Amino acid sequence: MSSLYGYAGKILYVDLDSRRIRKEPLGEELVRNYIGSIGINSKLAYDLIAPGIDPLSPENYLIFGTGPLGGTVAPGCSRSDVTSKSPLTNLFGSANSGDSIALMLKFAGYDHLVISGRAETPVYLKVNDDDVEICDASYLWGKDVWETTDILWAELGGDYWVNCIGTAGENLVRYAASVTNKHSFYSRTGMGTVMGSKNLKAIAARGSKGVAVADQKAFLKIVDEIVEKIKNSPATQLWRDLGFVVAFPAYSEYGLFERYNYAEGFSDLVKDFSKEDYKGHVVKRNYACPSCPVGCRQVVEIKDGTYPGLNYRVAALGSQVGYHNQAGVENWDELVRCVELENRYGIDSNSLAGCVGFAIELYKRGIITKHDTDGMELDWGGETTQGLIEKIVRREGIGDILANGVKAAAAKFGPEAERLAGHIKGLEMALGVRGRLSTENFGEFTNPRGGHLERSPSLTFIPRKPKAFPPFSRGIGVPEDRIEKVCDGPEGFNVSRLTKWVEDYNTVLVSMGVCHRTPITQHLNLKIITELYRATTGIDIETTELRQAGERIWNLQRAFNQREGADRKDDMPPWRALNESITIGDKDYPPITEKKANKLLDEYYDERGWNIKDGTISKEKLDELGLTHIASDLG
């Protein structure tokens, strides 16, 4: 690149078969078209990963990346992504995390790290600025995440950041996570599993290089304005006090939470998971990701109760309420014990809770019996959940089946089980989709990763006055000639059409390295982000060009899936959501029905300019995004 402002300027390639290490400059075209982090990761994944390969074979690639704002003092900009072909969904896989190894890799001089092949014996990758080494890790194999991290810190020094897998990744549980410094998770779609398949136990990195900013004066002016707004916002204090728990009442009231394997709605979550217990009994204090004035992460420290002595850091304790929702875990004490196990073993909480809840329901319905569970009685709550976690991470007995995810387990247990499987594209869902529809839960249908909400957060999460939506839509880049259709409907928006624009906008933010949580995003819009990007990189770019980059990245992820054979059928919600109604408080929500789901998807594809019949990307859209060259890949 001619200018290195905002970027470290290099991609580090490590091939574990040949043990060859090479560094290549970050191309200007990559930056202009794909921004950074998940954007450039997606482009590299599309180009490098051949369609049809087994995600656990040496032919798969594992790609870490951070964005141009990562490592600067821009608030909430330490997020990064790891991308691969997912062993859980067999489609595009990616996981996002704050305060994680890709950020330290940038300080060492690398915007992206691309790992290929498979080591013959366990290894770890050591990066110390320009020195990159593949080291023996056989003595670490068998250790959990906390033990591995402590050993590497003791050997290398605490100024190294350590990202590693635990028991789940080693045993190729298909939704294993990789974890940085014991507390920052790349959780979803099995990125830790791909690490395990490569015999890569850990990455330890130490970087001493800063990030140069092109126009310091302009950059600091924008940063100061955002920081001032963050400091004075009521949302900041709420998130500091309660983290994700702040969203519990709305999530349950509007039906985004469902319980007992997505069988029921509920509105009484705060009774057993009170904010008073959260603050007084569970969470000792908060901490922040680098460069973030919010500080919404938690230090858990339990002094009494069922599990005295629990003590660890966690990024979003409230989001792990999935253990309650899907598996019936009863209270904070049981939940934080599940989270401790998840942290030690390195595994994704959403998929884990989904698999456990699924098994319990099958047992209660008699679809599986003690014969399938090695004599274990399955019931809702902490005891069964913790028992099944131990079996899953070691692939023991029924754990060996559940370790492959709900979709694969359902195929094994037969058609009745398949109707109860709560997943989209093979990824266990984070939110229910029968209650009030917002871009958050409709986005689970269309996310290339499968049933997860993170790519489509917006103002729609709680009801607002309809007049709020035109200015919001303009702010995220919806063109004037689309506003009327996007902001149409009794609540002030058309959920399918708005989701398209929210996804593209959030893809820009994620590619920059921006945190998706409300205390950060509520102070941003496409204009501010464009100005920040210009000041950081010196690249003269318009809002429309950045918005189109977000759309290009989204389409390339869709193309990755289309190349693997995915189409409209893979965007449909699960059988249960299409066929069973749900009651939340005193309100009944009917099933979505196939007819309604199809209508929603028709509108979404229309807004995206895709082929409505099958949801494939149209030739015209590929041409518009400069992706004509991939048309022949897509048939």
Ligand code: SF4
């Ligand atoms: S808002 Fe919370 S999760 Fe996001 S960057 Fe700040 S501390 Fe980290």
